[in-house]
Amino acid sequence: MRRWRMRLLGLAMLMPTQAVTAGTEGFKHSSWTPEQGAPGNLVGITQSRDGYLWLASTEGVYRFDGLSFERIPLPRDSRFANAIPTSIFRDRTGTIWVGFNQNAGAAIYRSGRLVPVPMRDAPPSILKFAQTRDGAIWASWGGQGDRLFRYFKGEWRLMDYVVGLPPGEIASMATTADDSLWVSLGQSREVGSLARLPWGASRFVAAPDRVGFTMLGRAPDDALWISDGLGTRRIRDRLGTATSGDRIFPAVPGAAVPSLAFDRRGGIWGTTRGVGLFRIDPAAAVPLERLQAGRLLTSDATIETFVDREGSIWVATDAGLDRYRPVAIARIPLIPPDVQDGLKMARAIDGTVFVAAAHRLYAIAPGTPGRVVQDGVGRIGALCPAVDGGVWAVHAGRVTRDGGGESIGFALPPDRMTPTSCAQDRDGRLWLDGEGAIWTGARGAWRQVPSAGTGGGVMDIVPDPQGAGVLVNTGAADLLRLTPEAQGRISARQLGIGPIAALWSSGAGVYASGAGGIARIQGGRVQRIGTAANPWLAGVRGMAQGSDGAAWFLARSGIVRVAAQDLDQGFARPGAGIAHRTFDAHDGYETRGQAISFRGAQVAAVGDGRVIVATRAGPLVADPSQLGADALPPPIHIRSLSAGGTRWRDPSGRVVLPKGTHTVQIGFAVNSLAVPSRNAAYFRLEGQAGDWTGAGNRREATYTNLSPGRYVFRVIGVNADGTWNRDGQTLAFEIPATFLQSWKFKLICLVAALALLWIAYRIRVRVLARQIRSRLLDRLRERESVARDIHDTLLQSIQALMLRFQFAIDGLPANHEARPDLDDAMDRADMVLAEGRDRLRDLRRTEGSADPEAALREIARRQLAGTAITAAVRSSGTARPIDVVAWDELASIASEVLFNVARHAHASDVSVELQYRPGGLMLRITDDGIGIPAEIAREGRRGHYGIPGMRERAARFGGVLMIERRREGGTQVTVTAPAAMVYRAGAREDSQDR
Structure with missing residues (x-):
């Protein structure tokens, strides 16, 4: 700051190392006119904390990210219907204030829109704003009468008479480091005055300075400057003390109410409202440089100047917006080019x-x-x-x-x-x-x-x-x-x-x-x-x-x-x-x-x-000293969220989108205004698969086919100097589910699908059962046919033959030596014939399906005959007709088990139980014998096919055979079969356990 002041005092006439070029050399000029989307007739410029350049224009309020101009709708209040912006200001909290004409008053930007600040008896227009240490906002207009207003604790108050404001039109307001409020006043276009309201004082104090009708400019060291017909000069230091002996720089002929801005190289930029733009370089031999339309300026009607956070000078004109950005590369005006002989x-x-x-x-x-x-x-x-x-x-x-x-x-x-x-x-x-x-x-x-x-x-x-x-x-x-x-x-x-x-x-x-x-x-x-x-x-x-x-x-x-x-x-x-x-x-x-x-x-x-x-x-x-002059990370801002025809400007918190939303567009900005085309942004959406995506030249991300849920959008960026903002900004939003997308609907669909699958399974089981039953029934009928043929032919023929042999034996003498052998052979033939009849009866077991319990008793009596084993047969549950095919296989299994009990179990008691269950039929045969070895229960005795055969019989009607050795001794054989395979349609009979 001391070096900057020394420049202004002119104590060192040599150009310092940090600035070796005069005038606008070392500044890159850019401009935006209505052809590039910029508003015309600009009247004010400021910058918000998120890096946007805010513009007040007769066409409305705009914010600029270096690439595009975004128009901010005016307040919906009827007072603003025909009003146009006349000033713009950012207070210490970062709030943007906009003044309007047509007695509309002021509005502030909040939650993505301009909100009126109620003001009773608003002036015809608000031209200037200022803020004092207590947070109060001061507003003024440039006419006679009620001129100065103060907004504090939610209320506007007219202050002209309260603080003894001297007469004259208010041109501008400014505060110094001691929190004094300064006002420049004008009695005519040439004659003006200054007044000061010290902090804590109740009345303005008129200053004796001789000034024209001008605006106050606040330098980087907080000193106050003015530019009028007498020239451009410093009038107060940072504490409001009058200065003497300071250098006065030449006035600009024709300039009206100049506004001043101070660049980081010690230069002073001023508007003229009609004769272009001027820059004063205190260290140059010829300090004053003029810029006019056609020479690095869009229009001679320059209205306002502003210095942004990166040191660029912005100028508002009636034809658009000009910018002068300090750059590291500049010409040396002293040395001309030499295209003939070369440098x-x-x-x-x-x-x-x-x-x-x-x-x-x-x-x-x-x-x-x-x-x-x-x-x-x-x-x-x-x-x-x-x-x-x-x-x-x-x-x-x-x-x-x-x-x-x-x-x-x-x-x-x-x-x-x-x-x-x-x-x-x-x-x-x-x-x-x-x-x-x-x-x-x-x-x-x-x-x-x-x-x-x-x-x-x-x-x-x-x-x-x-x-x-x-x-x-x-x-x-x-x-x-x-x-x-x-x-x-x-x-x-x-x-x-x-x-x-x-x-x-x-x-x-x-x-x-x-x-x-x-x-x-x-x-x-x-x-x-x-x-x-x-x-x-x-x-x-x-x-x-x-x-x-x-x-x-x-x-x-x-x-x-x-x-x-x-x-x-x-x-x-x-x-x-x-x-x-x-x-x-x-x-x-x-x-x-x-x-x-x-x-x-x-x-x-x-x-x-x-x-x-x-x-x-x-x-x-x-000049390397100009590199990295602004190493601040670029502000990242999420400017909009659009979904389902609705747009949220500057969304914050968690935004709940309409149900059924599938597509969202998120607009964002990397607000480094130096070289916006070199800024880069990277974004990602948490809640959806994917890594960081480079935005390229886009400043909008579009996501489609989004499912209901919660998402977090993140964006980071880097500016032209390679300075990153890796914190970036985030936006959380939620897409509620519709009924068709809700978990309830999905549960209903799941239950319905499972029900359909169950129905399909039952139908398939029934079809398979019917097919199996049909094949087994065919085999059973064939067996019965074979049994009848054997009974009607072979057994009867053998019995007739035995009768003839018996007649022949009876004709032999009682003491004939062959008679004992023949009697013995006839006894053996009777036994074979009886065994044959039993086997034929086994082939025709379907007759027992009408009374399974009685049939099981008969099987037990026959298989346990000649043993001391006591058999107990009973049934439980609601009796249901058993399919003949299934009963045939079930009876064969029971016969095989009881036969093995009689031969191998060494049991004294055996229990046969038939349980009718809603889900199927269970046959359990339990003995109290020596028990079966585990390996035989699993695989059967080598060379014997009894157990494998029983398992095959059970599988034929969808059943499962289990053989277990009991802890208390003995063996338990259980056969279970599904209802669809063993039951057949018919009347049910209720029975009690017996």
């Missing part, structure tokens, strides 16, 4: 850069804007540093040293060509190019270097940092290394960059560039960086390293800066990309490098850190 540059050992242009020699010393060293020197063919100070210049047939103490000069070598390249080695010898040759010598004693091998000529000569000679670029792929006695080469294979386009020295190294990249010769070795990962390095014209070690390249794409550590890493890893920053037209580089025929250094570093670049538009200066 020549060389850096002396004291950090001064000498520039030859238009028959003059200039010197740019550290901390100075530059000066003319010699005028009328004619065409300078070559310029190179002298080892003992100053530079060597080739002109008018001589070589002279300038700027290094004693002036020395001597004639050029006897060559038909005027040298275009020169260098002085560490031993003080000068080297000059000639026609197919190179000359070297000191104080005019020249000799030609033998076998120079220059071929078509020499393009660049630089001192060899490793020897007493020079390195020479002839445009070939090899680099010559020359000494007075010998020559050598650095081969193209070592360089690895193709034909050499340029050669220069910087620091302790020599650099060469070509289509394949750049090479560095330093410390006895060659390193390179290729263009595969760094395409911007192709065809570099030159480079210089600033005081911080950063390298500044003149490339085809613009001026490229690479940090020192990044450059070293690039040479260490030649295949990797290098972090860099390119300065192009957005940064003040609106031209290109000189023609390739103009040789010598194209980039040179001043000792104070500035870098000079030779271009077709003249020398440009790159």
